[in-house]
Amino acid sequence: AQSVTQLDSQVPVFEEAPVELRCNYSSSVSVYLFWYVQYPNQGLQLLLKYLSGSTLVKGINGFEAEFNKSQTSFHLRKPSVHISDTAEYFCAVIFNDYKLSFGAGTTVTVRA
Amino acid sequence: DVKVTQSSRYLVKRTGEKVFLECVQDMDHENMFWYRQDPGLGLRLIYFSYDVKMKEKGDIPEGYSVSREKKERFSLILESASTNQTSMYLCASSLPVLEQYFGPGTRLTVT
Numbered sequence A: 001a002q003s004v005t006q007l008d009s010q011v012p013v014f015e016e017a018p019v020e021l022r023c024n025y026s027s028s029v030s031v032y033l034f035w036y037v038q039y040p041n042q043g044l045q046l047l048l049k050y051l052s053g054s055t056l057v058k059g060i061n062g063f064e065a066e067f068n069k070s071q072t073s074f075h076l077r078k079p080s081v082h083i084s085d086t087a088e089y090f091c092a093v094i095f096n097d098y099k100l101s102f103g104a105g106t107t108v109t110v111r112a
Numbered sequence B: 001d002v003k004v005t006q007s008s009r010y011l012v013k014r015t016g017e018k019v020f021l022e023c024v025q026d027m028d029h030e031n032m033f034w035y036r037q038d039p040g041l042g043l044r045l046i047y048f049s050y051d052v053k054m055k056e057k058g059d060i061p062e063g064y065s066v067s068r069e070k071k072e073r074f075s076l077i078l079e080s081a082s083t084n085q086t087s088m089y090l091c092a093s094s095l096p097v098l099e100q101y102f103g104p105g106t107r108l109t110v111t
Helices: none
Strands: A004-006 A010-014 A019-021 A023-025 A032-038 A044-050 A056-058 A064-068 A073-078 A087-094 A100-102 A106-111 B004-006 B010-013 B019-025 B031-038 B042-051 B054-057 B065-070 B073-078 B087-094 B106-110
Touching (some): A019 A106, A023 A032, A023 A087, A044 A056, A100 B042, B010 B019, B073 B087
Parallel strands (some): A010 A106
Antiparallel strands (some): A004 A023, A032 A044, A087 A100, B031 B087, B042 B054, B087 B106
16 A cells, blocks of 8 residues: 655754654655645645656755655755744655645644 | 635534535636544545546545535535544645645534
């Protein structure tokens, strides 16, 4: 079965420190990859996406992600976080149709 | 900018009531989706539609139905609400095989 795994459910981090959120997926076919962010009491907002081309993808708010086909991973990074980055982050994958499969989410809490 | 709106942000209903959740998108997207979001489970697909009057079951369709009479509108129906349907419901729309755009969500409480 195709699945998306976010390895960390909670990530506490201090302000101005770097953060990495890990995402792995199970598939041997070509995929499309996404990271979404959800701020409290809001819907999901697209951070970045990988469809093809360069494996290093830059998104909004200083986030970037790297697609690693051999390791079937799409980890999200930010070199220096702000209090406003406190949110839940979802990795999502389109495997072989137009449906998104989501990971369970990672809650990032940024502390001063 | 794509805009996806949902009819209510918060809704409280009683067990056994029929509940309608409405979703409207303004970008002429073919595809529309309904998810429910529960802590620790991420988003789970209830139903989706890839054209007017077309629908397909997602991963958890039991207890739900949908209607898409117009391209811009996709409705989720709970025929007889139950307490285990208390959840956040998110609607999304997209062009085929591209990123989905989400509405703000409806937090439904069934008592």
